[in-house]
Amino acid sequence: MTTTALATPAVRRPVAIAVRWRSTFALTVASLFGLLAFGWPFLLHGTSANVDAAHTTDAPWIFAIVLPLLLLVVLAELADGGMDAKAIALLGVLAACGAALRTVSIDATGVSPVFFLLLPAGRVLGRGFGFVLGMLTLFGSALLTGGVGPWLPFQMLATGWVGLFAGCLPPLRGRAEVAMLAAYGAVAGLAYGALTNLWFWPFETSGLSPQISYVRGASWLVELHHYASFYVATSVGWDLSRAIGNAVLVLLAGRTVLLALRRAARRAAFNSPVTFVPAKRVG
Amino acid sequence: MTTARRRAGPTQARVAAVTLATLVIMVALAGRAHAATAYRYWAYYVAQANTWQFSQRGPATEYPVDGEVQGWRFAIQTEAGKGLAPRALPDFAKMCGSTPATAGQLRVGIVIDFGVGADAPTGEHPPGTEVSGCVHVAEGGSGADVLRAAAAVRIGTGADGGLVCGIDGYPANECATAVTTKPTPTSNAIPTPKATPTTTPLLTSPAKATASTPNTPAAASSSAPAPPVAAASSPVPTSASAPSIARTSRPPTLASLRTAANRTDHFPVGAVVGAALVVAVGAGASWRARARRR
Amino acid sequence: MSSRERTNRQLHPGAWWAWSLALGATATRTTNPLVLLLLMAAAGFTVSARRSPVGTRSFGFFVRLGLFVLAFRLVFETVFGAERSGNVLVHLPEVPLPTWAGGLHLGGAVTAQGMLAATYGGLQLAALLVCVGSANALASPRRLLRAVPGALYEAGVAVTVAMSFAPQLVTAAVRVRRARRLRGRSATGVRSWVGIALPVLEDALERSIELAAAMDARGFGRRGTASPGRRRLVAGSVVTGLVAVAVATYELLDATSPTIVGLPLLVSGTAIACAAVFFGGRDVARTKYRPDQWQAVEWLVVVAGLAPLAGVMLAGRLQPGSLHPTTYPLAVPALPWPAVLGIVLALIPAWFGTPQLPAAQAIAVRPARVAEPAKVGR
Incomplete structure (x- = not known):
């Protein structure tokens, strides 16, 4: 079975990091919790309207403590038996590339070429790899720049999602694939900006003009409206330029990067060796 | 290095222990507030069809129309939306009937209910029971403008940003504090409502300032066995007997509220000491940084 | 002291x-x-x-x-x-x-x-x-x-690889750029940026394969010798903790349920899952230089x-x-x-x-x- 799979190039999607059911479960729970951690201004209004005081002031604390721990559990679960030396080496090298790209791009334009590598990598090497690569890229760049802060777990999770979903895109090939990746890159760029802004929105705007700030206890529709106003007023320009930058970069170089990654994945032969089946047959 | 391999395991365990301990402490601190089930704050109401409706919007985004009545009630609210409304009826005709309409101005009736003594923070007493009146605000003004036109308002900062924390210096310091309610329905019971005709007229409340009296009749009336069911289901005060006749504590008038903001100033020792400390530590930091550079 | x-x-x-x-x-x-x-x-x-x-x-x-x-x-x-x-x-x-x-x-x-x-x-x-x-x-x-616990060893190594490899990337980029310039091609603009990045990437991927071979050759990735019973216990605890977290998340979202239940459940679930992963996991003895x-x-x-x-x-x-x-x-x-x-x-x-x-x-x-x-x- 494995030998036939190895012999034919039919396996188009090598899985660099196997996602087993326990890791899937951990990933799902962490992602659900992450959604809550990002979206609590809309989700946690509850019935007590005006003075959800203790709840909403403490909520960010709880999320800031629990989310990184959950991410560590997910990482440990993914690593447990699913990560071999090749996956680690590839992860390290690609994370270094991504981190270097990120440090290059900290300027006013907002164009961040991090996704430029993450999208093809998630696409070629699978969703588990994409998720871990997204997280480690952000972590590595934070270590490089000395910018470790409470925002890091949130950024890591958001980038992890970008890589994860890049590994879940439908199987297209050729130009259609590059176009799909570019479109996804644009969407992901916008969504990433909106999500990560959402994390600091309640703090950044507390006490500012109520039409753009988080109002304790208001209904989720009102909060959404306020957040949309805030987003348009502050960051839509940056995020649009990031989205367009992603798409253009992927259109320009996506094919070459995909090819290079596929070749590396083929040489690493991720799907083959763990079972030792051929060795037994020979012996 | 003799300690090259010493205690790799225990160190890890210690790091983990510290992390876990910090986590537990943080969550214990955060969770403490969650155990509380009620909040003590100024709740904001808007009258609709002569009944009080809990305002779904904040005062800053609630825009009144001419002829509207808004209400504020200070109380321990167990559940917002079904909470304790101002005890006076929102009767616009009574409040603003004698006030002529002006072009470009809205006439808005306002009721400020300081609540009962049982709901007051420790060491404080409500400065009165309630006050009502009529205010003018410019067209396009918000509920916050209405309140400001009527009384001295204290607004929160930081996590309490934008919240109405105090009206006429009551409560003095706190802002929408979480309180653990006792099982007794004391704070939940709606005090027997007063007859509106005697209390609502603008600026004509009976006077006798006795802030030192700890047992205000309002508190006494609140401890009367009123059915708690009524508190939860009907925020509409039913016009009933009038115990307010015997009131000794004087409800401040709108005019007195407006001037009440001027409190006695004393020399801010704390602020000066704090600023001096900041300067000292900051100077120390820059001195050490410069000493390093040399 | x-x-x-x-x-x-x-x-x-x-x-x-x-x-x-x-x-x-x-x-x-x-x-x-x-x-x-x-x-x-x-x-x-x-x-x-x-x-x-x-x-x-x-x-x-x-x-x-x-x-x-x-x-x-x-x-x-x-x-x-x-x-x-x-x-x-x-x-x-x-x-x-x-x-x-x-x-x-x-x-x-x-x-x-x-x-x-x-x-x-x-x-x-x-x-x-x-x-x-x-x-x-x-x-x-x-x-x-x-100080990362053993369960995160792989991820830690990946980050360490990234940390030590990032400076090499910069030198590689400088090298490729110089080579481009010597060949008379432009070294500015988006096109040249792509022209520099791709060789660097190819080089990086090549190195990663070499690195993986080197790690394999040195016996990297040795698994621990935890007994099946212990492994099952750890797996069970992790799943239990995560289920608790999921239920707590739902509790926090559900406006009608009292949050008093949700929060302790969240904390204890996270604590159980973390403890299981970090302490109960593989017991591989790894030495540390100057801990x-x-x-x-x-x-x-x-x-x-x-x-x-x-x-x-x-x-x-x-x-x-x-x-x-x-x-x-x-x-x-x-x-x-x-x-x-x-x-x-x-x-x-x-x-x-x-x-x-x-x-x-x-x-x-x-x-x-x-x-x-x-x-x-x-």
Whole structure:
């Protein structure tokens, strides 16, 4: 079975990091919790309207403590038996590339070429790899720049999602694939900006003009409206330029990067060796 | 290095222990507030069809129309939306009937209910029971403008940003504090409502300032066995007997509220000491940084 | 602790992180500008006295970020203004916005009350940032990486590889760029950027395969010898913890259910899952070169960091209102004495740990401490 799979190039999607059911479960729970951690201004209004005081002031604390721990559990679960030396080496090298790209791009334009590598990598090497690569890229760049802060777990999770979903895109090939990746890159760029802004929105705007700030206890529709106003007023320009930058970069170089990654994945032969089946047959 | 391999395991365990301990402490601190089930704050109401409706919007985004009545009630609210409304009826005709309409101005009736003594923070007493009146605000003004036109308002900062924390210096310091309610329905019971005709007229409340009296009749009336069911289901005060006749504590008038903001100033020792400390530590930091550079 | 120990040893990075994060937690509990400024001054003082030789620039970065946040809030208050009544400083021309903006208006009166409230809020965020920055400056997060539990060993190695490989990437990029220029091609613009990045990427991928072969050859990836029963126990605990977290998430989302159930469930679920993963996992014996030690001094640092937090809690009880001074009406903020006392106590660790190192010595210390685990990546 494995030998036939190895012999034919039919396996188009090598899985660099196997996602087993326990890791899937951990990933799902962490992602659900992450959604809550990002979206609590809309989700946690509850019935007590005006003075959800203790709840909403403490909520960010709880999320800031629990989310990184959950991410560590997910990482440990993914690593447990699913990560071999090749996956680690590839992860390290690609994370270094991504981190270097990120440090290059900290300027006013907002164009961040991090996704430029993450999208093809998630696409070629699978969703588990994409998720871990997204997280480690952000972590590595934070270590490089000395910018470790409470925002890091949130950024890591958001980038992890970008890589994860890049590994879940439908199987297209050729130009259609590059176009799909570019479109996804644009969407992901916008969504990433909106999500990560959402994390600091309640703090950044507390006490500012109520039409753009988080109002304790208001209904989720009102909060959404306020957040949309805030987003348009502050960051839509940056995020649009990031989205367009992603798409253009992927259109320009996506094919070459995909090819290079596929070749590396083929040489690493991720799907083959763990079972030792051929060795037994020979012996 | 003799300690090259010493205690790799225990160190890890210690790091983990510290992390876990910090986590537990943080969550214990955060969770403490969650155990509380009620909040003590100024709740904001808007009258609709002569009944009080809990305002779904904040005062800053609630825009009144001419002829509207808004209400504020200070109380321990167990559940917002079904909470304790101002005890006076929102009767616009009574409040603003004698006030002529002006072009470009809205006439808005306002009721400020300081609540009962049982709901007051420790060491404080409500400065009165309630006050009502009529205010003018410019067209396009918000509920916050209405309140400001009527009384001295204290607004929160930081996590309490934008919240109405105090009206006429009551409560003095706190802002929408979480309180653990006792099982007794004391704070939940709606005090027997007063007859509106005697209390609502603008600026004509009976006077006798006795802030030192700890047992205000309002508190006494609140401890009367009123059915708690009524508190939860009907925020509409039913016009009933009038115990307010015997009131000794004087409800401040709108005019007195407006001037009440001027409190006695004393020399801010704390602020000066704090600023001096900041300067000292900051100077120390820059001195050490410069000493390093040399 | 002996004086020799105090002077010859860098403190455990975890202690400094706990200290700084506790200071940051203090900042989130108050908007009193005196307390916030004092916190920032204390963090700055400790950093100037005790910063680790590595990563010294990051504190400045965080301070600038804090100033930016403060300026951002002031600009926002000026433009979008929350507080339009009060002592008017300036009257800006007003710009009406369409109704979909939900009553948002630009310009108008800028009041002292509004600006002061914005300053307090901005100072709070700036203080938080400065505290996090002091953590980054006092103990490089890379040193924390050495303390990762065994379950995260693989991820830790990947990050270490990334750390040691990133500088090589830069040299590789410079090399490719020079080669392009020697061939007479342009070295600026988007096209050339792609032309440089792709060879670098190819090179990087090539190296990763080599690195993996080298790691395999040296027996990397040895699994532990945990018994099947223990493995099953760990798996069961992880799943149980995660189920608890999932249920708690639902509880928190569901408005009708009491949150009293959700929060402890969340905490205990996370604790169970983490404990199972970190302590019950594979028991592979891995040696560490010069492990960071955790001794009495470290505990002292942690306790000193928690002092301001305790002070703020106490001040909230004793002097309610002093933690959130009012800006409407304008008032001089009161000084919460317990919090100030706590911050003064937090200054004590500024005299702990390594002495100030001259630059040359600092460089001599660095490779031994930081670059050592990077050997895997070479």
